[in-house]
Amino acid sequence: MGDMTKSNVKTVKRKATRREKKEWVAAYIFIAPLVIGLLVFYIYPFIQNFWFSFNDVNRFNITTFTGLENYKNLIKDKELFQTLGNTLKYVVITVPVGLALSILIATLLNTKIRGTSIYRTIYFLPSVTMSVAIALVWKWIYNGEFGILNSILGFFGIEGQNWLSNPKTALYMVMIVGIWMTVGYNMIILLAGMQGISRSYYEAAAIDGAGPFKRFFSITIPMLTPTIFFVMITSIISGFQVFDTIYMMIPKTSLAYESTQTLVMMFYRYAFDYGQKGYAAAIAIFIFAIIMLVTIFQFIMQKKWVNYD
Amino acid sequence: MHKRQSFQHIMIHIILLIGTGITILPFLWMVFTSFKTVGEAMSIPPTIFPKTFNFDSYKNILESLPFGRVYLNTIISTLVTVIGQITFCTMAGYAFARLNFPGKNIIFILVLSVLMVPGQIFLVPQYMIILKMGLLDSIPALFLPNLFSAFGTFMMRQFFTSIPKELEEAAMLDGCNRFQTFGRIMVPLVKSGIVALVIFTAKFAWNDFMWPMIVNTSPKMMTLGPSLSTLQGQYITDYPAQMAGAVMAVIPMVLLFFIFQKQFVEGVAHTGVKG
């Protein structure tokens, strides 16, 4: 957004030239289908949700205006801060680890070794598998009595435990699954970004005698920053919204329930299980506000490290 | 020199193989479980390999669903979603990356904000919109809201921003108008990004679960994910059936990916020469 702001100020200040006006028309044509679609199917529901957050809303969307009541209750709700804490922990750990792994794998797969297409397909597998099946398999792996993880640890003489029922470990176990599921797809995007880097840069570097590490840090990473930025922003957003695998892996009777509940799970329970859609709407707005803040911060910070040509 | 390179390759293979193991083992377990009987799937401690390969779960799914129709619906819905998203996201992504126009920042923030709320809030309002359009329980209902993607737009914007500006300026000087520049010069340059978006969109549309379930009712208007879930009873935990369903759902995606990633490699060569 950084460079756009400047040019925008310029266009507002002086009279637009004909060429500029032509560009505007072109731009509006380019964005029109998307914007119209989003307005109808997303922005309008979003506005409705905003309105709901000031109301008591039953299961059938009958509203009773209650003003700031939902928000007042929300900031008093200690569950909100607990779920926020868990969510932040999840984001702070899964995003950097996931990103580093994706970059590593993408880089290795961008070399001229044999079998890259097989590797890519395998790494891609988890991201296309239904989450129901994923949750089930990982529950088996983590099982305290007969899980594979405990068997492997036992082989090395480490004593296993009930990973998903232990409040100290459960969230980390769930993070592993989250990373496992997303690395493959992020790798694809990064790989796509790497393909876009012109060979001539590498050829020039090779002539200069730069080794693979040097090339990686002085060409690949800087040239890849717009893509890394994208993967990072979207990973943070989806990290803040993590929901379904945790929902399926941690039952309500688990001792680790409190330490694994995320913001969206809290939202989901109020919206669907409890039928308190007004309160749920307020939670959704809270989630929105948090993500928006973090994203704006990211967009401001990008000037320092993202390399837009 | 040659020796050093092959040593490097071996190291790369070792790292990749470790990752492969972690990635594929849970997946193999899924496949193996789909061939077990219910009793064996529930046995404690669990067996890894099925005692005998039992195809009942697959047979059962094929028999109890209008399978051809369901597959066809899923393919149509996925295809239209992909074409729609690619078209709209590429166009908008280009405008956000390269053109200047009043309100650009506000509109872009508006687009991004769609990503920042729990997706479930859209469910009921979208249902009401489709209802008002008179499209409940129809094929277009499956894909209509999914044609527009904030994620895809953001992604394409990022890919466009990493292309050198000179290429575009040269085209404009050659007398191309905006639309020609976009179609002839810019789109081919972000081909690998488009392929990545195709894969993402296809994966999303293929696995979309809640939306088809809510908006469509008759079994012949369903897509794969929801259809498979209707085979589950309220209390029955038929693991082999669940796993068989997951396997059947993932196969076409894997095939699609395998084919598309060749495109991917070609895309490299292409942009490589031009860039």
Add this chain to the structure above:
Amino acid sequence: MKKSIKRLATLGLLAIMGATFLTACGKKEENKDGGTATGKKTTITFGIWDEKQRPTMENLVSAYEAKNNNVNVEIQLTPYKGGEYWTKLEASATGGTAPDVFWLNTLHAESYKDGGILLDLTDSIAKSDLKLEDNYPKALISMYQFDGKMYAIPKDFDTNALWYNKAIFDKAGVAYPTDDWTWDDLVATAKKLKDAGLDAGTYPIAAPLDFQTDYYPTIYANGGWILNDDKTETGYEDPKTQEGIQIWIDLINAGLSPDLATMTDTSADAMFEGGKLAMVFAGSYMTPEYMSNDAINKNVNLVEFPEFNGIEPNIINGLGYAVYSGSKNKEAAVDFALWLGSEEAMKIQGEGGAVISARNDAQQYFAATNPDLNLAAYTNHSDIAFPLPVCKSSAELYDLEANQLKWAYSGEKTLADTCKELKAGADEILNKMNK
């Protein structure tokens, strides 16, 4: 070349969209005609959620259609597991397109009634020959009755019983459970099994944190309570309530049951199906699940819930057939719903074997579906079973209850302390609900 492909794709997309819009419009008009002009065949929709009961529901529909050849009933199945059934029902009721007749459970009954989507069936029932009071258990009627008005026809019910694995008993040389057991017999046998030396990871019994199947029956048998009649207060601090819970925790502490963490990793049902539990309590709805498992179905049987405090403990709960208040074919829908409660329909459902029919004269069919099993254990004392305590905020209360009681089950806190906190939180939820 590239451009023309692009153009083609865009054109194709527009064509597909255009075509679908057209067909959609066509379909709409067709419906309009069907409603007014022909007017002969009425179609009503019937919402259900359980695939295992679909064949039975189809039988019901064909039996009804055979008698009423001007009515066509369409079954709509939406699965229950992730809440899809309710999400869809609520979305469609908001839009005025909910199924004409649909399954309803006690958890949602009151809020759906308040939401105005349930048709008041009181007068229709009075005019029919259904005779609800004579033909149905009181507990089931009360679940769908609000302010003296009936909002659903009781469909089926579930109660709980004690299942056991004969192979484990045989191996340990311990006698099987019997219908006349008391709680003390259960504990004594569990000890005997443990002393006989079960295989590693195998337990005599399970005490999972399951309200409906496990601790509610014993709480009520013990004279305890969960929710008062006004739905303004919870009874967690009543010593009798706590006694009814404590006996389960004692099973865990005595090593007769796996601990809570183990049972969250592997549910009690899964352990029983994996042959790792000698005994387990299970609702009647689990019968098809156990019977479909080829590893145990030859080896299991069941007995009545053991007597506690001199009473046969049990909790009864059941579904109902509700009619949508916004239905466009109310008359036909009501007629179908009432018929579903008839002797004939309840017999068809009972013979389907998946559930126990709600109607008194049709309860027997469930036990008859599998003569090898003592399924009568579920129905023998259903007349004295306590109705599941429910209110509009039940979903929230159940969650809170599980979240609190788990600390007592795991031994991190005493039951008394847990119940004190639980009562405070639960009463606050009730307060909010009654405001």
